[in-house]
Amino acid sequence: MKAPAGGWTTATVSGVRRPIQRSVELRLDVHDRIDHLPGQHYVVRLTAEDGYTAQRSYSVASAPGDPLVELFVERLDDGEVSTYLADVVEPGDELEVRGPIGGWFVWDGETPALLVAGGSGVVPFVSMLRHARAIGREDLLRIAVSARTLAALPYADELAAAGALIALTREQHGIRPAGRLAAHELIPLWEPGQTAYVCGSASFAEAATQLLETAGQPASSIRVERFGPSGPPA
Template identity: 85%
Template sequence: MTEQRLATGYVAPTGGWRTATVAGLRRPLQRSVELRLDVHDRIDHLAGQHYVVRLTAEDGYTAQRSYSVASAPGDPLVELFVERLDDGEVSGYLADVVEPGDELEVRGPIGGWFVWDGATPALLVAGGFGVVPFVAMIRHARDLGRLDLLRVAVSSRTLAELPYAEELVDAGAVVVLTREPRGIRPAGRLTAADLVPLWEPGQTAYVCGSTPFAEAASQLLVGMGFPAADVRVERFGPSGGP
């Protein structure tokens, strides 16, 4: 095991390649899969870290992809939520082919910039499947009895397309939908008016989503007065990791 020491002095663990057995599998949304992995000789992760999944073909060709962890550090299994991308070599296999009992090659946990320490206030802003690392943070906060430290805003096309929608709502997340109204709020993009009520002194802001969403949300936060140094951004897309 190696470690990455953060500027705050917090240490983020880093694990090497391991074999993981698929202990459970659900497909709660179209074009997606929730995987529960029993990682052999697992190194405990921090909320906000991710894993790499690597596939190897019979001819030796390999493809790999990074996925944020949705499970809390105290969960005995590692939970990944995978969106099936068009022409996605890894996501297509995970969403359509993998079954319980299969073995996968994984590496993790990885990352130290985007982790939440479980002790400081945070504002979490996500678009679509960008909610996944925040679900890990919410679950960790719940385990610690400190949900009061987190304020959450998420944006999705529709509620039916939002991963972990019920869990996010139960945690008090502000849910903004761009293709349908929600309550008295009409359909529309996330705005500063949605975020200002969630602001508290001393917060670190975490933003996760597609590159266009991440850039727009970051600009909203800085425009509200958030110091840029206190905004941590994680982007994802068909060709990149978290």
């Protein structure tokens, strides 16, 4: 399946929400938009008055059928782009964006998938979940996510409503005690023919990949997307 790709364009900020601390959800009306596949991302580029530019990539949280593109941005204290997006941007502002981008980490909406995320690594999986819901194929997805606390987990309510396994390292969640995600917790989520998708910091991605392999997932069917420097639970 060939993934769509878009060039540089502009987007009007239609909505700004700050559902959890140190983050922002942006709803963008992308001009001349090309519909994305779940798992793709956009680049946002900022240009200063002196011509200096900085750009960062952000996964898309919205489903392909959503008329707007939703990006989730985690605010990093030393982030040239994230601090501006989180602290300054308001509805009506114009942003320079490029996307959709990426073809390796996409989900086709037709095959079973096991999604394992740490922290804000859940964002591309929210796009997959929303797409699955739109086409009536939520049965194809199994989801496991990890975070320090529930308050720090993006889209926590939406993930919980979808039946995601939520592992918190700093607090109990339901009857599950605080602790890291374990291989035995992934085994009930496995089924033949799945592709496993892992998204999170480099350290989480490595640990989650090892968990999947321990649980019996073939290495050839694991797709990994890493981000940094922020990440999931310590």
